[in-house]
Amino acid sequence: MYVCICNAVTDRAIRQAAESGHSFVELSRATGCSDCCGNCEELAREIFDTAAARALDLPLLPMAA
Numbered sequence: 001m002y003v004c005i006c007n008a009v010t011d012r013a014i015r016q017a018a019e020s021g022h023s024f025v026e027l028s029r030a031t032g033c034s035d036c037c038g039n040c041e042e043l044a045r046e047i048f049d050t051a052a053a054r055a056l057d058l059p060l061l062p063m064a065a
């Protein structure tokens with residue numbers, strides 16, 4: 001599914017970036033994700049952080065409100 005509508009960035013692309021060891025900033029620079037209106041940033045970061053934690057086999061912590 002598209003997470004960033006402005007730049008057509010999918011959840012799959014976000015997970016792949018995280019699993020490849022890239023930072024969120026690198027993802028954003030490469031794809032434009034969260035660089036335009038910013039409406040996608042919260043969901044994109046949640047997907048990114050979850051994928052990165054799984055890739056590192058870290059426990060998943062609940063998001064702060």
Ligand code: FES
Binds near residue numbers: 004033038
């Ligand atoms: S929806 Fe991602 S920057 Fe606008």
